[in-house]
Amino acid sequence: MLYDPAATLTSMGERLKKDYPLAFGECQQPLPDEHAFVHLFAGLVQMADWLGSDTREKFFPYTAPGEDRTQTAAARAAYAVKSIGLDVSVWKNALHGQPPTFSAAFDVPEARPMQVAAADLSLGNIVVLEAETGSGKTEAALWRFVQLFEADKVDSLYFALPTRVAATQLYQRVLALVARLWPQDPPVVVRALPGYEAADDQEKISLPDFKVLWPDRPDDAKAHQRWVAESPKRFLAATIAVGTIDQALLGALKVKHAHMRHALLARSLLVVDEVHASDAYMTVLLEKLLQAHIKAGGQAMLLSATLGATARTRYISIGHGKKLAPPSLADACAAAYPAVSFRKPSGICLQAVAGNPLHKTVYWETRDMMDEPKQVALLAAQAAAQGARVLVVRNTVPAAVATLKALEGLTLAQGGDWLFKVNGVSTVHHSRYSRQDRPLLDQAVEAQLGKTRQDTKGRVIIGTQTLEQSLDIDADLLITDLCPMDVLLQRLGRMHRHARPDAERPEGYRLPHAWVLTPAGNDLTPMLKRARHGLGRFRDGGGVYPDLRMVEATKRLIRAQPSRQIPADNRMLVEHATHIEALQGIENDLGPDWQKLGQAIEGDTSARRGVGHLHTLPYDEAFSDVMFPDGDQKIATRLGAADRLVIFDPPQPGPFQQAVKQLALRHHQIPEGVSPDALPVDIAVLPAGAGFEFTLGSARYRYNRFGLERLKALDENKPT
Structure with a gap:
């Protein structure tokens, strides 16, 4: 007998009416007739499908002989929903x-x-x-x-x-x-970081076929609750x-x-x-x-x-x-x-509202030495020699590394030891470190410059924007590159963060002082043509701090008054450096070139907002009208070229006595044309456990105490 689809569908429909009569009865409370509700319901269906496809025991394993799933599904669903923590x-x-x-x-x-x-x-x-x-x-x-x-x-x-x-x-x-x-x-607390997933501080062990093993017993209730941490989508x-x-x-x-x-x-x-x-x-x-x-x-x-x-x-x-x-x-x-x-x-x-009861008067001034790492290192060393804990924040990694090298030279010449070290190794703090080494750097920063200090010696910690947030830093002195005011206030928040007796801060540093490094002649005009030190717009848009109008406004606010009340002056400082009226005032003061910058920044902003609108889901439109891009189009939460995660198997010896399993290459460090499947080759361990070098595509890289650095392209190393 030939298969009759119509008859089969009719049979299935009759069975559904029998097993789920409420779904076919008179609707007493109609569902919302809005596009947003349809989108929301679609997400609920996706979640139900995902959970209903989980074949682990007590969830939805394949139907056992003699089992009527229409009779057991409700109980299984209730157990699954409760056990993973959706029922709170x-x-x-x-x-x-x-x-x-x-x-x-x-x-x-x-x-x-x-x-x-x-x-x-x-x-x-x-x-x-x-x-x-x-x-x-x-x-x-x-x-x-x-x-x-x-x-x-x-x-x-x-x-x-x-x-x-x-x-x-x-x-x-x-x-x-x-x-x-x-x-x-x-309830289980999930660390929702792909690659760093954890549930109640337990880290998962990935198995074949997308399965996961937790360190506790598989039948433990907590193991089921950790279902939500087994995939980033959950x-x-x-x-x-x-x-x-x-x-x-x-x-x-x-x-x-x-x-x-x-x-x-x-x-x-x-x-x-x-x-x-x-x-x-x-x-x-x-x-x-x-x-x-x-x-x-x-x-x-x-x-x-x-x-x-x-x-x-x-x-x-x-x-x-x-x-x-x-x-x-x-x-x-x-x-x-x-x-x-x-x-x-x-x-x-x-x-x-009343916030932090700790108010402070910050004394700040500009120092014209952004291009002189030796002078910056000398200032920091002089303060550290008097017992100060000094935080030096540079806008770029090369500037931070150059400042550290200059400080190391001073240390050798003067016999002091004010260097920031991790496991005895002098280093800087920035984002180009492995996932294994970065926690060591963070812990060392807080131990040496945090609320609870290990000793009373002077110390200099040099880094980049990674020192601005999250870490509990309490510096006696801040030396920082010029940056927009909202960023500068974040950096100022890392100085005199905690109330301390005068005896715990060296004389001369019992009041919060910040020295803001500026370009030669305090002049930002050259950055209109070429971005330097993280200041200025790239030719094709973007940059570390591309809007020089905000930077110029910040510089003027610093030079206008030698001290500010924090946080009482915060609102005024931010608005005078970011509000459109203030930025237009900078353009009018400085002339056509700055007005052109304003137009370029406005164009960049409009373009990036336009891309954002194209990439987002229109939840207020009909579900059937929403078109998703094809598989070749990449949509990401942060606009720009994607970084590349390089895996080392086996792990390589890092500079801080920690094996390195992964390194993230920034998009500008990746050579053109390298295959997505390319693996690191020609790995060479540096002497004395100082790190290692490797090749990816046409580029050579070094990972050591200064972080990850791209060396010259391989063809550039050939003799001419």
Whole structure:
């Protein structure tokens, strides 16, 4: 007998009506007739399909002989949902039975006013908290989650940070909080970092066929809860997860499983730390993510030390229809700081709050020696010789390495030892280190320049932007390259961060002093034609700090007054260096070339925002009308050429007595035409465990105590 598709479908339909009668009965509550709901439902279906395809025991293994899956599916589904942690009722009930206090949750005497204010449930579904570095914004956000969770406003937390390092640091703090909130059977806390995945500090072991083994017993309930950490696509299914902003942004992009990420995030408080407006592409992605998240019923909290009025207005307007115009420069400067911002029917409300009780007067001045690493090293050495802990932040890796080499020369000549060392090896701190060595660098920085210092000797730590955030640094003196004001305030936050008795700081450095390095003659004009020291726009757009107008405004603010009150002056300083009226004032003062720069920056911003709009999912359009790109088009959370992860098997000896398994090559370090499948070859270990060299494609690389460096191309090494 021939197979009859129509008859088979009819039979299947009749069986479905019999097994699931509620699905075919009269609908008492029609589902929402909105495009956004269809997208949300699509994500829920993706999640159900993923979980329903898991064949592990007690989930959905292949049907056993005699089993009627229509009778067992509901029980299996309930078990799976509960065991992976999607059902959070047990943890909410625990909080209802014994509501936590802030002091108990964070093991501190009491909450600061800012932390109490930020937890107010009447603030709405999107809140912006602006406060200086070290004021307790992180605890404020976590406490807001606890209050929302207990009040049944959210079911989960995703804490999004700008970097892996920042996420790794916060992860440990969140683990401690969860242990205090739920002493018995707490929810699993996921470190949502691809390649660094962890659940309750347990790291997974990858097996063939995409399977995962956890160090505990396979039948342990915790092992099932760690299901959410077995794939990056599942991270947002966790009750509590800490990771980078990228994992959340993937829910707003036209990429695989975006709908599932979006649906899982909809039940969360999304906390975004270090929000700023400098990257136009990521700003668009975040705006689109927040629009979809808020419309789906989610909650969001944005944290920043240096957010300008224009960006704040844009974010707070999300979810409220008509966007509001940003305030004038004068009104922006007059706004409260620190502040909690939210939206009322009448408009944006800025509520002044008391932040960090530690206020300081920062004494700053410019030093015309950006091009002179020996002079910079001499300044640092002189201060360290008097017992000062000195933080030197350069805008580029080559400048940081040159400064260290100059300092090492001074150390040999003068007999002092003020060098920053890791396992006895002198080094710098920047991003071009292996995933195995970077934690060693971070731990050494905090040990030698953190809140709890190991000794009283002077020390000089040299690095780049990696020293600006996340690390608990308490320098006596800051020497820094000129940079935009919002960045400079981050760097200033790493100086005199903690209150100390005078005896713990050397005489002459008991007041916070910052020396800001400027180009020759304090003149930024040459950078209009060619970017140097991280200052200026590349010919094809972009750059470390491409908007020289902001840099010029920052330089003028430093030279205008020898000291500033932190954080009292923060709002004024940021607005006068970032607000469009201030930037237009710089153009008018300096003439046509600077006006051309403004036009170029505006064009770059418009182009990057345009790409962002093209790449994001239009959740307000019909699901059937959304077109995803073909497989050849790459869509990423950060605009620009992709980095390359190089794997070493077996691992190679690193410069700090740590085996190196992986190295990330920045896109500009990768030779043209190298195959995606190319492996490192001609690996040569350097003498005395100093690192190693290797070849990839047509380029030779060295990895040593200065980090990863691309050497000359192979054909350039040939004699001429």
